[in-house]
Amino acid sequence: MRVKLATQIVSRSVADGLEFYSARGTDGLQNVKGTVLFTKKFNDLFDALNRNHPKEGITNGSKDLRVLASFLHGLNMWEKEAASGKIARASFLTDQTAEGLRVTVLSTLELSRYLLKSCGFKYVLKRKFNQDVLERFFGIIRHVGGQNEHPSMPTFLQLYNMLSFYSLMKPPKFGNCELQGSQERCALTLTDLKLAFQEAGAQTTKLQELKQKLDGLVSAEVECEDVFDHVYEVLGTSDCIVYYLAGFMCRKLLRNTVCLVCREGLVEESEVHKQPEGALVLCKTRGGLLHPKRHIFHFLQAAEAHFHRHEADKNVYELTVESVLEEQKFSFPCPNHKEEIMATLLHGYVAMRMRQFCKQRLLQMKNKAQQLRKLAKLT
Template identity: 25%
Template structure:
């Protein structure tokens, strides 16, 4: 089987305009990454994930999209295998570790180590087959002409897998109970790089030195300087502080938000209570298999993440169900049952029907392209949901359960829509940058030459001397145009280089000023004399920091007159 990248692109293009998606984390930068985004491990892991593999399988078996995803079996298997390999090599807590315990979820009752080793051996086999296929490839073969990675990367990946397996075997033989492979693939140097990149994601060589100094100064300013001419006895009191103002304002906004949410929930409960029905009929005509599976999966997620609604047994019996209680013809359960490892919750059929009607209103609201300009859109959607005829999914003692779950569902849908809108705008921006063409005036040409195509009689023939003259003129014109274009290109490159150097110098100067300012402020909190020495101020200068402003205190010189008395000379006799 051949893995083709075009299926990932087809998957993104098929789902990018939908509100509910199988791969809601897949964005434009995953499928069309830049040179910097290619190094992002998180994006690679999300692209080669289990959800992407399941989505490829789903759309390949769907009649409407079968042609678009025909032949994607190899791509699906690779994504699933890479996902399992990531999980094996990235174990960070006990449940993901490798041990000799028997896995009771396995039908063959294999140990955890045997199952993990089967995944890694399958990955090594795929690497070996791919490498041999590339070496024996013929010129006119249909297989790709280039490897998916360099030979160095291939050897490093194989070395990582074999080293992890060998080290785990050795630890288990020395009576270690569980091995966490995630600790093997992250060392202190890499962790330090992560801390540095958290300050600046793309540091240059110069800014890296600044970041290193900033991280060092955080500890240096807290220590007492010993054996120096400075002390830590200077006390600094800030006259005005904004922290309390910010905290008080945050508390006020939080109270207003809670009150507004409570008002909306009470209003929704009042409207729904009037229109409650005993049964909701199936909407077969407007049924979408993919949409139904995703709605049902979100319902299960609500029951898992908002578990407080399941504390009452009566409410739990109306909201949650078991696999054995669902009919075999109930198709929306298939996606959740495929994803689960035994811990996902299954929603009841009545809950699914209620939230399917809610989704129809939410999707209708988002189908309008101008919905982003509507003020108080969340409140408007909640008001529209209040006019639906739904079934009560709670007991008489907890009538607020259904309004609470509906508001949480709408909040999740608004989050999905905001992520989709941001991704589409980012895709448009990147596409505009790639397709934009700038036409510049050619400097160095004294005249503009136009080439005219005239309609002449097909029987007319030009004389030989005239043809030769035309060819000579054309050669001269082409040479003049090429020379002028080359001259303009050289000027543009020189100008861009000078501007780039000027921008770098200006950026470095700005960074130096900012760093000096921050260093002086942080150091002046403890020692004004030391802070003054960092700024190369004159001797006997002291900095006093108040907020983000600094005051300089400097000693003044005074003239003193002194007189020297000449020493009286004494004479001694010479013997």
């Protein structure tokens, strides 16, 4: 089991997803407030225990100390209610899990306070409180020992002396610990070779061709001050995702866009909480996500529909772009940069969806191959 992946089950993203689908009446998610609260508490606990950067370090009176103290108090109250019979015993953690959590949180609190107050530490990185070094060391010993996973004392000393002199073995690739330091990187990778022999400016050529095709097709009839003052019907999940991706594409464009008209034509500055397609952005944002303009959303929504139609074809990029240009009408307020902005949006969105589609298809193929290997062992 990989702990890094297992802990994602109780992450803030899962809590936001539960609230998002519960608001849309998904079966089995009608009453998820308790699960959401439980997930967020454990998410805050894991965040407090995984500080690895000096700017996030724990200091006197920091929020993480309060989070740990609050979690410890909640765990004790939860156990008391289970012991008194107010809640079922099955609704509480096992004795080993509860005791392990209590020891972890309490020891982390006491050690942090000791280092900050008695030892004069400016900050404490709690991610360093682990036994990864020991796990890596014994993992190397087991690795070099071959099939002998339980070496005797003479064998262990022999392996240790050999590794001390040669240091030929690397730490295990998978496990409950992480590698430290920078990993060795090849001077020349296969990707570098492919890029070296690739036609120069292939991506730029595609983008220039798309700009030429858009020349004259984009109108400048959109008013940037449009405000949507009524509630639309609840949209599907895919529309919310396209809206989220549209905001991501607009953020990338804003980095290199100086024209004020273009910047105003990309993102919404007014209140947009009434737009149902922005529900996912409102659910995920911590203050930095952007809301795209309505015409940008509709433009990429059409691109998503055409991409979904041609996703299994060989020339998916060309077919998607041609379909969008033939069947859709688009508009942008800036007459000087409208072709460039819309071409960059369309090109970037289709390229991003192609990468996502290939990654998802590769994951499906890996899962299928893994299942076939399991079946082959049974026969």
